[in-house]
Amino acid sequence: MSSWLRSAVSKAVEAGGRSGVARAVLGYADAVAHHAGQAVAEGAKILNDRMSTQNYKSVKKMVKRLEEAAVSSRGEDRLQVLRHWLRALQEVEAQLGGLDGAAEQNAHSSEPNTSKPPFARVLFYDADIGGAPMNFRDVFLYSQALEGITLSMILQAPNEEEVPLLLEIFGLCLTGGKEINNAIMSSIQDLAKSFSNYHDEVLVKREELLQFTQSAISGLKRNSDIMRIDAEAVELWKKLNEKETSRVQQTQEDHAKTTERTSSTTVEVDKLKVLATSLSNSSSKAEKRILDHRRQKEEALNFRAKKENEVSAVEKELTAEISELEKQRDELEARLKKVNISLNAAIGRLKQTREERDQFDEANNQMIFSLKAKDNELSKSITSCNVEAGVVKTWINFLEDTWQLQSSYNEQKEKRTNDELERCTDNFLKLTKYHLSTFKEILSPSIERICTYVDNLAVLQSRDVSTEHDNEELSEKTSPQKSLEEEYLETEKKIVIAFSITDHMKKLFYSEQGVNSRRDDEDVRNLFSEIEKLRERFESVERPTLDIEVRRAKVPTKEPSPVQVPSTPKAETVVSPKSPAKPDQPLDLDSELAKLELEFGQVNKYSPEEISGWEFDELEEELRADISKSQ
Structure with missing residues (x-):
């Protein structure tokens, strides 16, 4: 509980025996009545007047206004606050596709001025909080306004107009269905009735009971981060299935937080049971x-x-x-x-x-x-x-x-998450096997060609060097050795890129974030082992001294470096494990990968639905990041 809310509850508890809980809370709220009243009465006006601009508003200021309005509002002001909140939440839900015009209908029925822009277009952001810009619903769930208005309903029982508004807000902000929300509303009315007759404290303090209620409502609130991630996942799932991994990780963190809140609630319930037993013993002794x-x-x-x-x-x-x-x-x-x-x-x-x-x-x-x-x-x-x-x-x-x-909702959420994670793991294994098999089929003939090039270059270099000096200009144009060296460099470069991509795939496959079950796949381990054998075979081939590299080292190039494609600004010189190639030879990574794919002759063995979630895009991005770091 925040400091302002704790102070308000303490004041209400201290004044409970003198003039009533409701009068005490109203007396304490006099200090902030003007500010809170302005925040409530002109809240919609302030939001709508600035809605034309897309400048982000402060999250902290909006959270403070919501929480002050939840605690200090009484009577007609509280009814107006509930109407404003419900209209804003329904507009956000309608924009996200959760409601079919409910926000617009509610706006016509509860607010006559519909010319102002909707709340859904207003975004909030603070640099110290971080994350993506939040809409009104995310800020409302981030704040403790729902807990504050619930405590206000307990301190002063809700009337007939406030009950349906609060039920609709529960439907938009709490987990569960309509029956669960009706049960919570009935429980709040029972708590308000019991609290109105509770004046003399013996063992349990009013503030502790209100804190227990606040923690229970917080446990039932929807997580704004999970809702935003789920909405993005519905749109991005058709393009990239690997985005589900980040959502699963975020869901696990939220699940850990929810588990902590659940254990805290259990401890509080046990404490109340012990207090009830103590009260019974005290009554018998008396x-x-x-x-x-x-x-x-x-x-x-x-x-x-x-x-x-x-x-x-x-x-x-x-x-x-x-x-x-x-x-x-x-x-x-x-x-x-x-x-x-x-x-x-x-x-x-x-x-x-x-x-x-x-x-x-x-x-x-x-x-x-x-x-x-x-x-x-x-x-x-x-x-x-x-x-x-x-x-x-x-x-x-x-x-x-x-x-x-809360426990039922968490179990269902965890079951769905495990099913999605298992499906993503199967797709990841299929795609890994497919690409590794392709690399295996292509690397073997490529290494054979490298060996052939080395043998041919050794035969050509054994000839008399004098003839080369006599006809230097002619040999630069027609020498078969130059063509052979260029083919050797091209093939070597493709092999090095293929091994780099394979290493990155292996790093992803055996990463600590991966599922342990995928490491037990025998086919993938065999493919990695065979590719490692091909790497050892490639490294065992002694790299010859190339005349084309010797000439480039002696004669400075007058032409500028090749123009790189604008879409791939990150490039690096590709060097084989035993290559003395010059470090200033740039490599256009996109063009080389395209050539490599054409050389490998990739075919779509899987349907677009099966491989739409994970292809070479992430591998290329990771490879570019490694190249930029090494530079």
Whole structure:
């Protein structure tokens, strides 16, 4: 949860016991009411006024506006926010082909001003976030606006107009169908009803319950990156099947994130169950303490009655004694002093006894009042625990339902991904076998020609050198050795390019990103082994010294380097493993690959549907990248 949303929820929780949760949230939102109100009331105007230009808007600013509007809007403002969001999401969905005119119909029904351009044409981008430019739906899913509006619905129950709007937004932003969205909406209404009666916190805090709800909604949200990649894959699948590899990798990363959120939700559900058990134990202990206090109260009342009886008996005895002494005073004048002392002592004892009785009565009353107050407090605590237990139970049911929905969706997505990956792996193996077989069939006769050229050049070089100096100009035009050397260089260059492409194919085949099962293919391993044997045979042929290269080294060329094709700006001198060729001889890679393909005589053994996903395009691009790095 972001800092602003955490602060808003904390304020709502702190003010819950004083004037109601809704009033507390509204009081806290006064600080940003003006800014959020402008963002909500003029949100559509700001987007439509700038829609004519294709300048990217800031993702962070739009996310901040959406989240502030989700938290601070109440009543009619919240209804307007939901309408604006739904219209923008439907326009984006209609542009992407997900809806058949639903956005346009909703725009006519909810917004009278249809002259402004649609939200679907507005793009958002931030350099620090990176990635491709995002539309409104991607920014909405990237933000926490959906979680914020859900918490707002829990804090203040939705009305009849807001429920269908929120259901349509759920259908565009959450995984699952209409029945699942209706179940989530029903759960939110139940949570709002339970939360309105939950005022006294015992063990579970309001903020924790809202955080659990937020994490559950986040787990059910669609991933904007996956949706964008799926939309691109539908268009690109007809041209290049290897693009599926990047989508599979992205899906696996998202799956790992979703697994982390699922495990976090499970931990939160377990925590709520433990809290519910603790509340039940606390309630039972409180009931036991109430029974003990009632028993102590009865004992105190019995002791009080017994003490009153004893004091009354003593009082009667003292009164009778005083009366008797008063009578004897008249009769016994001589003993008057002694009788007066006895009388004063008896009166003092009577007064002390009455004072003790009053003190005891006062202490007993205080004890009774204290027990009665504790009894009321424990009764109130039991009521709060019962209310909180009901809220926690509602939350547990909601989190368990969302977790089941999320798990089902993830399993289906993973199954489809594995099927697509298996199909791509089979196509990759077929194409690899096809190209390796072609290279194998062509390299063997090419190496035979190289050996023949070497033998012929050795015979020609054994002739007398003097005749060559005498007729230097004539030999440059008509010498068979020059033609033979040029054919040797051309064939050698094609063989080197073929081995380079084969090495790159081997690197791709045994890369760590590949599927382990394809490395176990016996045919591919045999083809690679046979091509390696051809490479060893080619390297074992000793390269002759070519006169045409010696002349080029001695005589500086006056003509500029050959003009390269504009479509292939990256070129490099092709050198054989044992070749001393000059490093300044450029090679037009596209033309050489075209000649090599013509030389190899490639034929379409597979249909266009089978080989449309992977051909030499990626190999040529990787080869050009390696050449540019080596330069």
